[in-house]
Amino acid sequence: xxxxxxxxxxxxxxxxxxxxxxxxxxxxxxxxxxxxxxxxxxxxxxxxxxxxxxxxxxxxxxxxxxxxxxxxxxxxxxxxxxxxxxxxxxxxxxxxxxxxxxxxxxxxxxxxxxxxxxxxxxxxxxxxxxxxxxxxxxxxxxxxxxxxxxxxxxxxxxxxxxxxxxxxxxxxxxxxxxxxxxxxxxxxxxxxxxxxxxxxxxxxxxxxxxxxxxxxxxxxxxxxxxxxxxxxxxxxxxxxxxxxxxxxxxxxxxxxxxxxxxxxxxxxxxxxxxxxxxxxxxxxxxxxxxxxxxxxxxxxxxxxxxxxxxxxxxxxxxxxxxxxxxxx
Amino acid sequence: xxxxxxxxxxxxxxxxxxxxxxxxxxxxxxxxxxxxxxxxxxxxxxxxxxxxxxxxxxxxxxxxxxxxxxxxxxxxxxxxxxxxxxx
Numbered sequence: 001x002x003x004x005x006x007x008x009x010x011x012x013x014x015x016x017x018x019x020x021x022x023x024x025x026x027x028x029x030x031x032x033x034x035x036x037x038x039x040x041x042x043x044x045x046x047x048x049x050x051x052x053x054x055x056x057x058x059x060x061x062x063x064x065x066x067x068x069x070x071x072x073x074x075x076x077x078x079x080x081x082x083x084x085x086x087x088x089x090x091x092x093x094x095x096x097x098x099x100x101x102x103x104x105x106x107x108x109x110x111x112x113x114x115x116x117x118x119x120x121x122x123x124x125x126x127x128x129x130x131x132x133x134x135x136x137x138x139x140x141x142x143x144x145x146x147x148x149x150x151x152x153x154x155x156x157x158x159x160x161x162x163x164x165x166x167x168x169x170x171x172x173x174x175x176x177x178x179x180x181x182x183x184x185x186x187x188x189x190x191x192x193x194x195x196x197x198x199x200x201x202x203x204x205x206x207x208x209x210x211x212x213x214x215x216x217x218x219x220x221x222x223x224x225x226x227x228x229x230x231x232x233x234x235x236x237x238x239x240x241x242x243x244x245x246x247x248x249x250x251x252x253x254x255x256x257x258x259x260x261x262x263x264x265x266x267x268x269x270x271x272x273x274x275x276x277x278x279x280x281x282x283x284x285x286x287x288x289x290x291x292x293x294x295x296x297x298x299x300x301x302x303x304x305x306x307x308x309x310x311x312x313x314x315x316x317x318x319x320x321x322x323x324x325x326x327x328x
Numbered sequence: 329x330x331x332x333x334x335x336x337x338x339x340x341x342x343x344x345x346x347x348x349x350x351x352x353x354x355x356x357x358x359x360x361x362x363x364x365x366x367x368x369x370x371x372x373x374x375x376x377x378x379x380x381x382x383x384x385x386x387x388x389x390x391x392x393x394x395x396x397x398x399x400x401x402x403x404x405x406x407x408x409x410x411x412x413x414x415x
Contacts (some may be wrong), residue, residue, distance in 0.1 A: 015375070019379055019380075
């Protein structure tokens, strides 16, 4: 069985997010991931609205990072959400991207240890209401109404392995089958280390998409998202892509300043297409089939989706509906 | 200059099929806009509620949609209006 969910970025007004979630529910997807970014609306606050406004979708919050939100507070917020909609809450934890964290004065140190500690704290609080470890001794004075599966947002090999080792699932933010296949193997290493199997683990391919018949427009819409993905890539990937430091720093500066007009002029379409799945609906279908072939059983259809969001959503959901029927 | 009165007049003359298509196009333009911070929240919420209640073809909602798009995407709204005038 395959499940499809969609990403909503809380950068737009809540009324739009509310309407998009309603449309996504109407179109038969399983859930919505609300991405977390310090420049946008809070994903937790947005989730509390959506969980009341939709009745079938689960809502995933993430990827939240333990540098900007204390892990105990992540657990408290997640537990509070389960009271609004038990068994319809998921949480994803990751180390965040260095550029953004630095821009708000946060140092990103020991990411693997930080994520491992955060997952442990959130899990213990959700399961036992109490956590005592190292320098943390905390408790909740209310009962979480359900458990919330904990995903790890990962791109680098060691974080992917950690996800396989301790996560309930993983969000792998790559958009081409080659990288996704490599990532899946890394997750599998972690799964083997934990003596679990992939069947009891939710490996989610988190594709950044821009789908339209007008490829030029689709690429333009994808540019800011491609830049964010590029800035967060592990060093090894940057080397493999043959991207030099000077260019990368220029992109980072442009992202920091949100100078999208400049970004359109400096970011070549070939780079955008390496970071984001830019194409026609038929291209998407081909890629989704390859991703399923790799072994992923959960595919997140990530923003921006396309220059005409309603058109893209409809086209995407036609394809996902067909694939769900094929893989029942 | 965009005239909501003129827009309303044109909508009244459309068939229900034409209205349905226009609503979809308008909603797509609105939801795809990157300028939604300029749209008053109460207008956005009225559109959202109308969609949930299946009232998107009410003249008042057409006016709300037109108003929101005229703020968020003025050039696209002018283009739509020109096309509607031609038809």
